[in-house]
Amino acid sequence: MVSAVFVDENDERKFASIAQHNGIPTSLISFAVVEMAISVPDIICQQVVERCVAIFGPKAYPANLIASSYSNHLMVPHFHIEPRHAVNIHAITTDRSIDLFPPPRSVSDVLLAVVRYYKWTSLVLLYRNASGRALRSGKQPFSPINSFQSNQKSFDYLPSMADTIRQRK
Numbered sequence: 001m002v003s004a005v006f007v008d009e010n011d012e013r014k015f016a017s018i019a020q021h022n023g024i025p026t027s028l029i030s031f032a033v034v035e036m037a038i039s040v041p042d043i044i045c046q047q048v049v050e051r052c053v054a055i056f057g058p059k060a061y062p063a064n065l066i067a068s069s070y071s072n073h074l075m076v077p078h079f080h081i082e083p084r085h086a087v088n089i090h091a092i093t094t095d096r097s098i099d100l101f102p103p104p105r106s107v108s109d110v111l112l113a114v115v116r117y118y119k120w121t122s123l124v125l126l127y128r129n130a131s132g133r134a135l136r137s138g139k140q141p142f143s144p145i146n147s148f149q150s151n152q153k154s155f156d157y158l159p160s161m162a163d164t165i166r167q168r169k
Helices: 009-021 037-049 063-073 104-118 158-168
Strands: 002-006 029-033 054-056 078-080 097-099 122-128 142-149
Touching (some): 002 009, 029 037, 063 078, 063 097
Parallel strands (some): 002 029, 002 054, 054 078, 078 097
Antiparallel strands (some): 122 142
8 A cells, every 4th residue: 555645635636636637546545634733743644554555645844854764763664755855964864755846956867867877969858747747848758858969988077067057947
């Protein structure tokens, strides 16, 4: 069973719709709507007792950090369903949270490592519209952000690529 914790009922309906669209039976999902962040620990513990294998949400601060902390302590994967706030908790050495919205810096670091590993000399970076609909510029759901080329064996152009990725995000 997968648990989905939400602060409002609209998010619950959206999540159920996404699950149904992807062929996931709603009988495998346990939904819980919290009214206050203080009730998140009880809901997380209840979901773990019911043998859930992952926790999604909630997306509201500070409930998302509380859910992440409890899930981490109970060794259950936690998925952030909205970008995290820039809060660094240095006491946490193991974080079992999965951020479905990684910061642009993380994405650019991974892309740079891939480019260096495969020794690519050109790259076209595509992004998808957040709504999943086609962009205004064309009928395709993907649109090129930028194209990078280098005839050199060094990767001098890579820092500018990382800057471009961060700026576009």
